[in-house]
Amino acid sequence: MVQHVKLARERRKRKSRIKALIFFVALLCLVTGGVLTLKNTAEHTQFTAIDGTHDSQYQALTPTSSEQEATSYDDELLGQDDEVDQVDLNEYDKLPEEAQNAVDDLLAAADQAKRISDQFSYTVVRGDKLKDVLEMSGLEDETSQILIASYPELKNLKAGQQIYWMLDNQNELEYLNWLVSEKEERIYELKEKGKFARQIIEKKSIWKKDVLKGKIEGSLRASLHKLGLDNRQINQLSTALQWQVNISKLAKGDNFAVLVTREYLEDKLTGQGNVDAIHITHNGTSYYAIQADNGRYYNRQGETIGKGFARTPLQRQARISSPFNPARRHPVTGRVRPHKGVDFAVPIGTPVILPADGVVEKVAYQAGGAGRYIVVRHSRVYQTVYMHLSKPLVKAGQSLKRGERIALSGNTGISTGAHLHYEFHINGRAVNPMTVKLPGTNSGMADKERKNFLVKAKSAERLLSLKN
Numbered sequence: 001m002v003q004h005v006k007l008a009r010e011r012r013k014r015k016s017r018i019k020a021l022i023f024f025v026a027l028l029c030l031v032t033g034g035v036l037t038l039k040n041t042a043e044h045t046q047f048t049a050i051d052g053t054h055d056s057q058y059q060a061l062t063p064t065s066s067e068q069e070a071t072s073y074d075d076e077l078l079g080q081d082d083e084v085d086q087v088d089l090n091e092y093d094k095l096p097e098e099a100q101n102a103v104d105d106l107l108a109a110a111d112q113a114k115r116i117s118d119q120f121s122y123t124v125v126r127g128d129k130l131k132d133v134l135e136m137s138g139l140e141d142e143t144s145q146i147l148i149a150s151y152p153e154l155k156n157l158k159a160g161q162q163i164y165w166m167l168d169n170q171n172e173l174e175y176l177n178w179l180v181s182e183k184e185e186r187i188y189e190l191k192e193k194g195k196f197a198r199q200i201i202e203k204k205s206i207w208k209k210d211v212l213k214g215k216i217e218g219s220l221r222a223s224l225h226k227l228g229l230d231n232r233q234i235n236q237l238s239t240a241l242q243w244q245v246n247i248s249k250l251a252k253g254d255n256f257a258v259l260v261t262r263e264y265l266e267d268k269l270t271g272q273g274n275v276d277a278i279h280i281t282h283n284g285t286s287y288y289a290i291q292a293d294n295g296r297y298y299n300r301q302g303e304t305i306g307k308g309f310a311r312t313p314l315q316r317q318a319r320i321s322s323p324f325n326p327a328r329r330h331p332v333t334g335r336v337r338p339h340k341g342v343d344f345a346v347p348i349g350t351p352v353i354l355p356a357d358g359v360v361e362k363v364a365y366q367a368g369g370a371g372r373y374i375v376v377r378h379s380r381v382y383q384t385v386y387m388h389l390s391k392p393l394v395k396a397g398q399s400l401k402r403g404e405r406i407a408l409s410g411n412t413g414i415s416t417g418a419h420l421h422y423e424f425h426i427n428g429r430a431v432n433p434m435t436v437k438l439p440g441t442n443s444g445m446a447d448k449e450r451k452n453f454l455v456k457a458k459s460a461e462r463l464l465s466l467k468n
């Protein structure tokens with residue numbers, strides 16, 4: 001008996017050590033994440049340490065004549081804006097998806113770690129009494145006496161049965177789950193001091209489709225959380241919806257309905273489930289994200305990410321007057337001035353066409369650099385930037401479709417001739433717009449898959465009707 005108590009104490013000590021370790025690891029992850037983010041930003045902003053070997057390559061690409069090409073050596077966004085119209089898209093949504101998932105996982109792990117600390121499990125061996133089992137967590141005989149007084153079946157534990165139990169903050173038994181057999185479990189839950197309620201569960205899980213309806217309160221994320229969706233599911237839905245509607249603009253009172261398939265054990269949710277579809281109404285328009293057999297989400301028509309990205313933001317092909325080049329040197333100063341975009345030689349007033357659905361993040365003016373410029377966000381991951389414009393045709397916060405005119409090109413800011421400077425960013429880093437693998441272009445479904453999807457979409461639409 002004394003040994004039992006000793007064992008229990010040692011177990012607790014070990015548990016608190018594990019708890020401390022998990023906390024430390026979580027902290028370490030957070031710090032590492034932060035450092036990586038900083039490093040990313042640093043790489044992005046100071047691309048100066050590049051050896052001269054690229055230079056000769058650059059020379060080959062650039063006309064050596066004294067005649068200046070339409071381009072700019074001052075098209076970095078680091079300078080001061082002289083005018084700015086900007087929306088702050090939700091900070092959380094701005095995090096790269098991986099970072100978001102890391103944070104979500106961390107929170108889940110921390111939550112789990114906290115629960116594990118007061119959770120015990122044991123497999124009954126021959127001759128064990130309930131008091132022997134509970135003693136492992138340092139509980140006195142009294143607890144088992146109270147339980148057995150109300151539920152005498154607990155006198156007859158059998159070898160091989162499993163018992164899980166949890167203690168509350170006062171180290172009192174709060175919950176005990178006795179797996180009587182594969183088909184049956186009995187749960188005893190503390191209701192008030194000295195009183196336990198029993199629940200007998202015939203284990204037979206079923207999967208049911210449920211429609212959950214709600215109104216936006218706070219953010220979409222918070223509202224979906226309230227309905228019991230987990231972070232992974234919410235991220236999937238946000239990604240699927242943000243191509244269609246500006247999620248940060250969804251307003252209090254906007255209606256939504258979610259179709260879920262969830263596992264039930266008797267009447268209790270097991271926590272296993274899948275989100276099949278969501279329907280949101282905003283300003284009288286319906287938006288859907290519906291899951292296809294391939295696991296991805298599409299709108300009602302089976303489209304995803306709009307119709308993908310166009311290669312350039314122009315109606316017609318235009319000559320490239322200066323290519324993407326992280327090692328470009330200024331012809332006069334000789335200093336490395338990375339060219340983070342591509343310059344199209346187009347006459348002033350050429351329409352600039354949005355290459356993919358997105359939300360205008362910023363419309364600004366920098367006299368000593370980029371001139372009039374626009375930043376558009378296409379998802380958590382992608383942004384495009386347009387510089388030296390003569391006339392913006394959009395405002396920050398505006399939700400736009402692929403193909404819409406956003407501006408007229410120009411020669412504003414510091415520029416050596418009429419051109420459009422175009423940048424493509426992935427997670428905040430500029431990549432070559434002419435060679436980047438464009439997102440969304442391979443997301444189409446095969447004919448048969450698409451047929452199945454459209455049937456599914458029809459039924460989802462019916463189930464998720466928001467008309468009263």
Ligand SMILES: [Zn+2]
Pocket residue numbers: 071072075322339341342343420421422
């Ligand atoms: Zn440029």
